[in-house]
Amino acid sequence: MDKSSNKKQDIQEMRHLFVILSRQFGLLQKESSQCCGVTTIQSHILYEIKQGHHMTLNELAQRLCLDNSTTSRHIHGLVEKEYVVRLPHPEDRRYVTLELSEKGKALEEEITEMMTTSIMDMFKHLPEEKMTSMRTEIKDLTEIMRKSDMCCYPPF
Template sequence: MDKNSNKTQNMQEMRHLFVVLSRQFGLLQKESSQCCGVTTIQSHILYEIKQGYHMTLNQLAQRLCLDNSTTSRHVHGLVEKEYVVRLPHPEDRRYVTLELSEKGKKLEEEITEMMTTSIMDMFKDLPEDKMTSMRTEIKDLTEIMRKSDICCYPPF
């Protein structure tokens, strides 16, 4: 049973790596967002709206794993600041599709710029091929995690 205990140990190490990884990335997100004058969640919303095509509020809430109402309020804040516009769906007027305004697009790009710069900076001393292999493995890992049905909708 030595093999099994070894596996358990590996999984615990994996868990630890995830803890560190997501905490550090969380910090990066927080920093970049606040630097641009919005909260982390608000920048998440901008990101999701940008990615998604004609996203509705409920879809957004599912993506963020937040309640309907909470999401509605966050969106409200972004609409007030004129980063997001609510458009009634032409086919079904119950739906509200969310789009970025020009101002919102600009802000989102600013945040993205900050984050990618930080990430680039992290990897600046890494050789090209190491970088490539890392990206490959992380891509595969992400796919595995995305597919595992934990709850809510995985981010596309």
């Protein structure tokens, strides 16, 4: 087998592993959010709002790689459930920022705790040095994906 065939085979195997990994992690996230009465996307929204204070709808949509109307629809549901509040932007009152309410913070913490417990359970048999190595490799992978011209842009 030549070098090109080996590389193609390696790429195909990585794709297969990505499919399995995303499916398994997606199911884990679905279980953690649905038990709390929100969708997986809404769970992602709560997480992102917690990470970025005074985030606008546009910024949130970009982070989630979603269009503004989809993001707005999910935000509306979270506002109705009193998990998210819309506030005037601290520097420009023409804009609205998104913040978690106390109820939203508690829910996000509950989801985070469930996810943390599940991930800890998955990795309990992994030696510490392997855990450190894996964390570094996953971080590198996310950077490579971010730099790719074909990855991680919102669908339009």
